[in-house]
Amino acid sequence: MFVTRFAPSPTGYLHLGHALSALAAFDAAREAGGRFLVRIEDIDAGRSRPDFENAIFEDLAWLGLSWEEPVRRQSAHMAEYAAPLQSLIERNLVYRCFRTRKEIAEAIASAPHGAVDERFTGEALPPDEEAQRLADGDTFAWRLSLKKARAALGPAYFTLVFEDESGLVRAEPERHGDVVLARKDFGTSYHLASVWDDALQGVTHVIRGEDLREAAHLHVLLQRLLELPQPVYRHHRLVLGEDGKRLAKRDQSATLRALREAGKTPADVRGLVGL
Numbered sequence: 001m002f003v004t005r006f007a008p009s010p011t012g013y014l015h016l017g018h019a020l021s022a023l024a025a026f027d028a029a030r031e032a033g034g035r036f037l038v039r040i041e042d043i044d045a046g047r048s049r050p051d052f053e054n055a056i057f058e059d060l061a062w063l064g065l066s067w068e069e070p071v072r073r074q075s076a077h078m079a080e081y082a083a084p085l086q087s088l089i090e091r092n093l094v095y096r097c098f099r100t101r102k103e104i105a106e107a108i109a110s111a112p113h114g115a116v117d118e119r120f121t122g123e124a125l126p127p128d129e130e131a132q133r134l135a136d137g138d139t140f141a142w143r144l145s146l147k148k149a150r151a152a153l154g155p156a157y158f159t160l161v162f163e164d165e166s167g168l169v170r171a172e173p174e175r176h177g178d179v180v181l182a183r184k185d186f187g188t189s190y191h192l193a194s195v196w197d198d199a200l201q202g203v204t205h206v207i208r209g210e211d212l213r214e215a216a217h218l219h220v221l222l223q224r225l226l227e228l229p230q231p232v233y234r235h236h237r238l239v240l241g242e243d244g245k246r247l248a249k250r251d252q253s254a255t256l257r258a259l260r261e262a263g264k265t266p267a268d269v270r271g272l273v274g275l
Contacts, residue, residue: 002034004205006060006067007194009041010053013255017209017239019063020273024236025207026065027275037201038067042075043186043193059256063266072201074193081188084196084226085142085181093148093225094181095124096140098133119177121146139185143178149225162220164213164233173221175214195219199228210235239273 006022008014014022029036038060042048060067088094099107104120122143124130133140150157160171181192188196194215198206206216213235223230239254259269 001202002029002032002204003037003202004029004034004207005037005039005198005201005203007039007041007197008056009044009047010049010056011044011047012052013055013257014059015239015254015256016259016269016273017254019059019256019269020236020239020275021208022060022065023063023270023273023275024234025205028205028207028234034204036065036067037203038071039197039201040071040073040075041190041194042073043078043188043190045075048075055257059260062256062260063269072197074188074197078187080200081182081193081196084192085187087226088144088181089142091152091225092145093152094142094144095122095178096130096134097122097143097178097180098125098130098138098140119175121178123147139183141180141184142182144181144222146174146178149173149221153224156224157221160220160224162216162230162233164216164235169216171217171220173218176218179218191215191218191222195222195226195228198231199223199226203231205232205234207234207236209238211238237274 004025006018006025008018008022026036028034038056040053040056042053085094099122107122108120120143123145125133153160160173161168162171163169179189179191181189183189197203213233216233216235220230222228256269259272264272
């Protein structure tokens, strides 16, 4: 059974880029005689708002989309993400990182390769030092150890692949470094929650913008470590604004809400995104 999903975050109004993702996923599910799901990825409690969530449903319905109920909201299932995290903790595949963002930036800047991106690799503190930091109540992040993930998988690490529109792609999780999977006071991250939910919901095809292609390199590693099924990935082109840059939620003129108020129809939106 073909199962795909549209998984927006309710941190702003949907724009034309979101419309392309939602319509592409919905059309693919309908053509395959499969299922189309909507998932609300609202783990960012500080930026997620109920009015944005309501607007998401209004916009999708206006576009003519229908989806299965109930809709999964990640904020209502935060306790569930403890299971995959605990699995990784017990296998010593994650470590507590106590470095601040400033310290991490300094570590990256001083790396021998001169990296200027946000990739970071580290290691756990000595047990006595870690125990003291915990006793002091210091904050920390649970980071995935790429070094230990490679050791755990052995040669299989170098055969990790994912399927996308170009065929089979060799996964390179090292592009992400030791990513944060959870924090002391926050039980999950986008990466962990998304991978877990896709497996839980039986998603077979992930259809999204090419700006998220890089995430697939990490997600297939998490899927292998957690023994989760691996979906097929399809990454579509991005919808660009008049300045040639990809649309963001701050681009109010391209929101579906604004287009609807300006008299545009769902058919117009399909034309604007090239469908």
